[in-house]
Amino acid sequence: MRSRLTPVFLSAGGRPSFPDPHLADENGMLAIGGDLTPERLRLAYDHGIFPWYDEGLPPMWWSPDPRAIIDPTHLRISRSMRRVLQRSGFAVTSNCAFAQVIRACASNRPEGTWLTSDMIEAYEELHHQGDAQSFEVWRDDALVGGLYGVQRGAAFAAESMFHTVANASKVALIAAVTSLFAAGIELFEVQFLTDHLASMGAFNIRRAEYLARLNEARSKPLRLR
Numbered sequence: 001m002r003s004r005l006t007p008v009f010l011s012a013g014g015r016p017s018f019p020d021p022h023l024a025d026e027n028g029m030l031a032i033g034g035d036l037t038p039e040r041l042r043l044a045y046d047h048g049i050f051p052w053y054d055e056g057l058p059p060m061w062w063s064p065d066p067r068a069i070i071d072p073t074h075l076r077i078s079r080s081m082r083r084v085l086q087r088s089g090f091a092v093t094s095n096c097a098f099a100q101v102i103r104a105c106a107s108n109r110p111e112g113t114w115l116t117s118d119m120i121e122a123y124e125e126l127h128h129q130g131d132a133q134s135f136e137v138w139r140d141d142a143l144v145g146g147l148y149g150v151q152r153g154a155a156f157a158a159e160s161m162f163h164t165v166a167n168a169s170k171v172a173l174i175a176a177v178t179s180l181f182a183a184g185i186e187l188f189e190v191q192f193l194t195d196h197l198a199s200m201g202a203f204n205i206r207r208a209e210y211l212a213r214l215n216e217a218r219s220k221p222l223r224l225r
Helices: 038-046 079-087 098-107 117-128 168-183 195-199 207-218
Strands: 008-010 029-033 060-062 067-069 091-094 132-139 142-152 155-163 187-191 203-205
Touching: 038 117, 038 142, 038 207, 067 207, 079 168, 091 168, 098 117, 098 132, 098 142, 098 155, 117 132, 117 142, 132 168, 142 168, 142 207, 155 168, 155 207, 168 187, 187 207, 203 207
Parallel strands: 008 029, 155 187
Antiparallel strands: 029 060, 067 187, 067 203, 091 132, 132 142, 142 155
């Protein structure tokens, strides 16, 4: 069996490629460099790889182990959250304000953001091409929460959420999980297991299992819009 690699350096332009995601280092970093073309991003998500880096640095590509996922069977909606869903006055839409959602995800971060301007433009282009989806939570015509992610076949990789009022990001996640699985999504990834996501029913699986499930799900044709 081959040992894990130090991150591979990728060149921009040309036909995109990535190393085997099983060979990421102990932190999950797989490669550095390349570009954020739609072709490279689609290839990355097809193989369980995503970009994550800071402004001013080259793209860094990750495939951590374990990976966090969520599904309707494990989704936890507390009694208090059910009351919020019934009485809060929230309205949920999908793919109505992708640009607003991704920019809100970048700006509502006291600790700073990994969503660089190049990444925002790249994901907006993926959205225009039908490969990235957003869910928006509104109150009184104001955008107060949402999430966005990348869809590949019957797999969805949630990238980021935001809220400006309490519970709005939870509403977005609940709406995304329930509606996407109802539409045919079979694998919903949330990357890293945070306390917040764990409280809503997300759980870890090993990267090998995730990649096997991803390979099966992404091969199934599914158009959400």
